[in-house]
Amino acid sequence: MARHESGRNKRGSAAGWRPRTRMVHGGTTRSAYGETSEAMFLTSGYVYEAPEQAEARFKGEDHGYIYSRFGNPTVAMFEQRMCALEGAEAAWATATGMAAVNAALFCQLKSGDRVVAARALFGSNRYILDEILPRFGVKVTMVDGTDLIDWRRALKQRTQVVFLETPSNPGLEIVDLGAVAKLAHAAGAMVVVDNVFATPVLQRPLEMGADVVVYSATKHIDGHGRVLGGVVLGPKEFCDTKVMPFIRHTGPSLSPFNAWVLLKGLETLDLRVRAASETAAALADFLAEQHSVARVLYPGRKDHPQHALAMRQMEMGGTLISIDVGSKEAAFEMLRRLRLVVISNNLGDAKSMVTHPATTTHQRLAPEERAHLGITDGMVRLSVGLEDVEDLRKDLGRALAGLRAGARGRADSAAVVKSKAKTPARTGGRGALRGSGRRR
Numbered sequence: 054m055a056r057h058e059s060g061r062n063k064r065g066s067a068a069g070w071r072p073r074t075r076m077v078h079g080g081t082t083r084s085a086y087g088e089t090s091e092a093m094f095l096t097s098g099y100v101y102e103a104p105e106q107a108e109a110r111f112k113g114e115d116h117g118y119i120y121s122r123f124g125n126p127t128v129a130m131f132e133q134r135m136c137a138l139e140g141a142e143a144a145w146a147t148a149t150g151m152a153a154v155n156a157a158l159f160c161q162l163k164s165g166d167r168v169v170a171a172r173a174l175f176g177s178n179r180y181i182l183d184e185i186l187p188r189f190g191v192k193v194t195m196v197d198g199t200d201l202i203d204w205r206r207a208l209k210q211r212t213q214v215v216f217l218e219t220p221s222n223p224g225l226e227i228v229d230l231g232a233v234a235k236l237a238h239a240a241g242a243m244v245v246v247d248n249v250f251a252t253p254v255l256q257r258p259l260e261m262g263a264d265v266v267v268y269s270a271t272k273h274i275d276g277h278g279r280v281l282g283g284v285v286l287g288p289k290e291f292c293d294t295k296v297m298p299f300i301r302h303t304g305p306s307l308s309p310f311n312a313w314v315l316l317k318g319l320e321t322l323d324l325r326v327r328a329a330s331e332t333a334a335a336l337a338d339f340l341a342e343q344h345s346v347a348r349v350l351y352p353g354r355k356d357h358p359q360h361a362l363a364m365r366q367m368e369m370g371g372t373l374i375s376i377d378v379g380s381k382e383a384a385f386e387m388l389r390r391l392r393l394v395v396i397s398n399n400l401g402d403a404k405s406m407v408t409h410p411a412t413t414t415h416q417r418l419a420p421e422e423r424a425h426l427g428i429t430d431g432m433v434r435l436s437v438g439l440e441d442v443e444d445l446r447k448d449l450g451r452a453l454a455g456l457r458a459g460a461r462g463r464a465d466s467a468a469v470v471k472s473k474a475k476t477p478a479r480t481g482g483r484g485a486l487r488g489s490g491r492r493r
């Protein structure tokens with residue numbers, strides 16, 4: 054393989070370190086200069102000492118770099134650090150989270166194959182499953198991710214891939230990873246988990262039976278809203294024979310600059326995610342007390358429908374909360390009133406952010422499908438950042454106080470529509486919601 058393989062820290066294997074140490078030191082390789090901070094190799098290509106060396110490298114007999122679309126030392130450090138963190142055998146970094154999802158699916162699927170997926174997914178994940186894969190003759194069956202009977206029914210047939218998010222974006226539905234992995238493996242399927250909402254700090258799907266984990270590193274892993282990135286983690290054989298050729302030849306490779314930024318992000322990931330999750334837990338309780346909030350969804354709260362399962366799978370409740378304030382008007386009014394929390398469709402940032410999923414990330418879903426997923430017009434997703442909890446409480450409290458259209462108990466009826474009928478879906482909308490009349 055023409056990829057540099059010496060991504061091991063000289064001072065020992067990351068295997069003996071606890072996760073927080075792995076996030077700081079995992080995968081580090083130093084150049085001859087002995088730099089403290091990881092070197093940023095901003096190079097697209099590499100030179101060879103002789104044509105024989107170039108030939109040997111292309112044959113995989115010489116383990117040096119060839120071209121940064123295939124591999125790069127800074128990107129390799131990021132991949133190795135992610136492996137150390139996730140407990141994965143191998144990883145391939147990608148330019149975005151969607152490139153990671155796309156690579157994990159397309160590298161292994163072919164016409165005639167079957168995918169079973171949880172219905173509650175990020176809009177662009179739904180677009181790949183609803184619109185793109187079927188165009189290539191892949192049959193996609195959607196199930197209610199929270200319903201094991203539905204999974205069992207769908208996985209009676211031979212299946213190649215199971216795809217899910219847990220917690221899901223934005224409904225925070227929890228899928229039983231161990232149980233679904235068992236059913237999937239019995240059907241011959243590989244389980245691919247988008248672990249963005251839980252983060253590698255709070256949940257490690259590979260330990261619960263999943264085969265492949267994908268991340269949008271754009272979110273908590275960067276954590277400061279600077280760069281886009283993604284990563285696919287899984288068994289070495291799968292990564293070497295499926296993911297590697299797919300990425301090498303289709304080109305969704307991560308830039309070395311972004312890899313460097315992400316390496317820095319990883320160093321503080323554990324601290325940031327735990328601090329934000331603590332704040333989120335306090336805010337979820339605070340939000341539940343507000344008269345204008347009809348419903349709070351937070352996996353760490355006892356009233357979450359799958360609280361017990363969430364706490365078995367995750368160390369904490371996470372950094373995301375969804376609330377229902379009754380109507381689109383109330384949601385928009387709340388968003389306009391916020392002074393500290395910013396309106397953004399992004400998440401996992403040091404800055405707290407609110408999104409109105411129905412008009413942004415999940416805008417392209419048919420209304421019936423949104424209703425089916427519990428994405429009401431009154432739903433607001435809050436990504437909790439690193440600000441002082443008191444300042445956030447004050448900002449949210451002021452934005453919610455006396456909200457006209459919201460009323461306790463008036464949760465959009467769509468929230469409880471859980472019809473089993475399969476509804477047509479057009480998804481993937483990521484239109485930016487710009488708050489009018491904001492102070493910045």
Ligand SMILES: Cc1ncc(COP(=O)(O)O)c(C=O)c1O
Pocket residue numbers: 149150151152154175177178218222247249250268269270271272281282283399
């Ligand atoms: C659950 C989930 N998966 C994947 C993505 C896509 O990540 P990216 O924007 O880095 O492509 C997102 C983005 O919001 C997400 O929330």
